[in-house]
Amino acid sequence: MRNINGYLKNIIGAEFSKIFNVSNETIDNSSFVVEYPKNKSDGELSTNICMVLAKEISANPVEAAKTLIKSLEKIEDFEMLEVAGPGFLNFNISKDTWFRFLSQLLETNLLFNEEIGLNKNINVEYVSANPTGPLHIGHCRGAVFGDVLSNLLKVTGHNVTKEYYINDAGTQIDTLANSTIIRIKEIINSKSLEDYPDDFYPGEYLIDVAKKIIDKYGTSILENDNHFSTIKGECVNLLLENIKEDLSKLSINQDIFVSEKELITQGKIDKTIDELKNMNLIYKGILDKPKGKQIEDWEPRKQLLFKSSEYGDEIDRPLQKSDGEWTYFANDIAYHYDKYLRGSTHLIDILGADHGGYIKRMSASIQALTNNKARFTAKLCQMVKLISDGKELKMSKRSGDFITLSDLVKEVGSDSIRFMMMYRKNEAPLEFDFKKVTEQSKENPVFYVQYAHARISSVLNNLHSQNIKLNLENFSECNFSELNDLSEISLLKKILDYSNIINTSVSLFEPHRIAYYLYELASEFHSLWSQGKVDNSKKFIDADNIPRTYARMALLIATQRTIKSGLDILGVSSPDEMK
RNA sequence: GCGUCCGUAGCUCAACUGGAUAGAGCAUCAGACUUCGGAUCUGAGGGUUGAGGGUUCGAAUCCUUCCGGGCGCACCA
Numbered sequence: 001m002r003n004i005n006g007y008l009k010n011i012i013g014a015e016f017s018k019i020f021n022v023s024n025e026t027i028d029n030s031s032f033v034v035e036y037p038k039n040k041s042d043g044e045l046s047t048n049i050c051m052v053l054a055k056e057i058s059a060n061p062v063e064a065a066k067t068l069i070k071s072l073e074k075i076e077d078f079e080m081l082e083v084a085g086p087g088f089l090n091f092n093i094s095k096d097t098w099f100r101f102l103s104q105l106l107e108t109n110l111l112f113n114e115e116i117g118l119n120k121n122i123n124v125e126y127v128s129a130n131p132t133g134p135l136h137i138g139h140c141r142g143a144v145f146g147d148v149l150s151n152l153l154k155v156t157g158h159n160v161t162k163e164y165y166i167n168d169a170g171t172q173i174d175t176l177a178n179s180t181i182i183r184i185k186e187i188i189n190s191k192s193l194e195d196y197p198d199d200f201y202p203g204e205y206l207i208d209v210a211k212k213i214i215d216k217y218g219t220s221i222l223e224n225d226n227h228f229s230t231i232k233g234e235c236v237n238l239l240l241e242n243i244k245e246d247l248s249k250l251s252i253n254q255d256i257f258v259s260e261k262e263l264i265t266q267g268k269i270d271k272t273i274d275e276l277k278n279m280n281l282i283y284k285g286i287l288d289k290p291k292g293k294q295i296e297d298w299e300p301r302k303q304l305l306f307k308s309s310e311y312g313d314e315i316d317r318p319l320q321k322s323d324g325e326w327t328y329f330a331n332d333i334a335y336h337y338d339k340y341l342r343g344s345t346h347l348i349d350i351l352g353a354d355h356g357g358y359i360k361r362m363s364a365s366i367q368a369l370t371n372n373k374a375r376f377t378a379k380l381c382q383m384v385k386l387i388s389d390g391k392e393l394k395m396s397k398r399s400g401d402f403i404t405l406s407d408l409v410k411e412v413g414s415d416s417i418r419f420m421m422m423y424r425k426n427e428a429p430l431e432f433d434f435k436k437v438t439e440q441s442k443e444n445p446v447f448y449v450q451y452a453h454a455r456i457s458s459v460l461n462n463l464h465s466q467n468i469k470l471n472l473e474n475f476s477e478c479n480f481s482e483l484n485d486l487s488e489i490s491l492l493k494k495i496l497d498y499s500n501i502i503n504t505s506v507s508l509f510e511p512h513r514i515a516y517y518l519y520e521l522a523s524e525f526h527s528l529w530s531q532g533k534v535d536n537s538k539k540f541i542d543a544d545n546i547p548r549t550y551a552r553m554a555l556l557i558a559t560q561r562t563i564k565s566g567l568d569i570l571g572v573s574s575p576d577e578m579k
Numbered sequence: 580g581c582g583u584c585c586g587u588a589g590c591u592c593a594a595c596u597g598g599a600u601a602g603a604g605c606a607u608c609a610g611a612c613u614u615c616g617g618a619u620c621u622g623a624g625g626g627u628u629g630a631g632g633g634u635u636c637g638a639a640u641c642c643u644u645c646c647g648g649g650c651g652c653a654c655c656a
Contacts, residue, residue, distance in 0.1 A: 031597080039600065048598065051636070061636075085599055086636045130656065167656060290652055291580045301654070314582065314652090322654045332656095356583050357651040382584070383649070424592070427584055429649070431591065436605095443605070447618050455616070462615045497595090504595050516593060519603080530620035533612050541615050578618065 043090035061087025099480035112499035117158030123344035128165040135405040144421040146350040177232040183210035272334035311364030419446035452522035457576035482551035
């Protein structure tokens with residue numbers, strides 16, 4: 001029973017069910033909560049059970065609360081029970097109860113429920129950038145989000161596969177190969193082209209790629225009959241290696257990289273489309289012309305369509321191009337089905353906002369193929385707006401003019417980037433001020449949190465240098481009731497709130513909550529620390545009062561472990577000293 | 580036009596999926612400390628949550644109609 005809210009909820013629910021003769025199931029299915037009220041004058045804790053279930057027992061919530069109080073008063077955890085407002089039940093719990101949970105936390109080192117996802121196989125697909133160039137800031141957000149979400153799912157007991165889908169088929173890759181061939185020619189002839197074709201990737205990184213290919217195959221590479229497909233393959237490999245390297249600089253290391261091209265050559269697309277055909281979900285038809293968007297060469301055309309509209313999409317979606325090739329969508333259907341066949345029952349895609357219109361059709365195909373056995377969740381990351389000197393930096397892949405992820409990590413550092421990306425909820429646009437983060441790094445909240453961790457290490461060092469010997473591995477001899485300051489209890493409550501934050505974050509797939517929580521936790525700690533500066537008796541270490549010092553060390557260690565746990569999930573380091 | 584995300588303090592953002600008096604940081608102003616490391620702390624001012632209507636004990640949150648913005652809208656990925 002390591003979660004205090006869950007513990008109290010069980011007790012209150014059980015009493016309620018006994019008194020009003022309501023089944024446990026009814027209570028479990030209600031939206032009844034035990035929470036910390038915003039306003040401290042409303043007590044330490046609060047429950048809405050009487051309001052939520054008033055109709056169920058056809059009683060006035062205030063009267064019900066009064067009855068419930070009489071019963072809860074007999075239980076020793078509860079103090080100061082009172083009815084407030086329309087039927088809230090506010091109360092305090094005894095200090096001993098708080099201390100019991102602190103003691104348990106220190107003893108077991110379990111900060112939250114690590115078995116939420118027991119036996120659940122989740123696949124998280126993220127980044128999946130086309131291997132046509134280096135990663136830039138636009139990729140950064142989804143990359144960090146996917147990685148943190150994966151971490152969060154893992155520590156809560158899920159089996160997680162972190163996956164990257166390589167779009168190594170299709171016309172963009174042909175363009176890539178053609179652009180590289182132009183660079184190879186330039187190198188061989190030692191002179192630049194005057195006019196590049198319209199569909200040319202101008203980035204200088206392709207010159208490096210061209211050089212490496214010449215190094216490997218010699219200057220006669222272009223005379224080889226198979227040179228196009230050879231070069232195509234080499235381009236993808238080289239650029240993918242760069243991408244992996246960049247990701248690892250951000251501490252992102254995915255488990256599986258799946259090639260679109262291989263799915264095609266293995267015949268998985270045809271097989272999947274056949275299955276849809278057997279389910280009678282495919283037909284030949286003509287789509288209406290899209291409204292609101294001018295398309296010059298639009299003409300009615302009969303196409304192979306998937307009946308996604310039967311599963312909530314607006315219209316049916318094409319599977320085959322006019323040249324007979326499968327569409328990207330067709331390939332993607334097969335890809336997602338493949339994830340399911342490999343054993344994942346929950347597929348999560350981390351997508352950029354520009355893919356928002358894609359979700360319904362994807363969801364439709366997964367529902368159809370897995371007969372609703374697989375769950376699909378798409379998390380959209382809104383765009384990152386890059387600001388410098390108060391102006392927005394526009395990025396253009398066409399001109400090859402963008403700030404690479406690699407440069408950003410070099411300038412700002414992995415910890416700052418990761419924390420910054422998580423210090424916002426994913427569906428809100430993010431403004432990333434380049435100048436602010438690089439030049440005035442003090443404004444970055446990550447340092448505030450890390451500083452709290454480092455300060456605690458510093459106190460522990462100090463304990464050592466003052467030659468005070470305490471058992472910091474086992475606190476069974478510690479008298480927690482020495483913690484009698486309001487701020488200390490407040491910090492303790494915050495620590496015990498961590499498991500609630502983890503529960504919420506994982507159930508809503510909203511890891512940003514952890515970043516905000518850590519900031520608040522650090523704030524409680526810094527505040528307590530500062531009290532010791534004005535009042536010596538409030539310093540954590542008091543050589544004349546060892547029992548009290550011991551209890552405070554227990555509190556600090558619990559704080560530090562919680563900070564470290566949260567930062568670990570965010571993939572941010574927990575330094576023992578700030579440089 | 581359709582779909583989708585968003586609109587909260589001067590700025591950047593939260594708000595435990597319907598809870599009580601909507602909170603932080605930055606900026607502004609006023610304070611604290613001969614530091615268990617000042618990358619710190621305390622306090623003040625700042626709001627009709629874009630607008631109207633609805634649902635109920637209760638709405639920033641759900642429904643609806645507007646207004647404003649981002650993204651997307653056959654045979655690209």
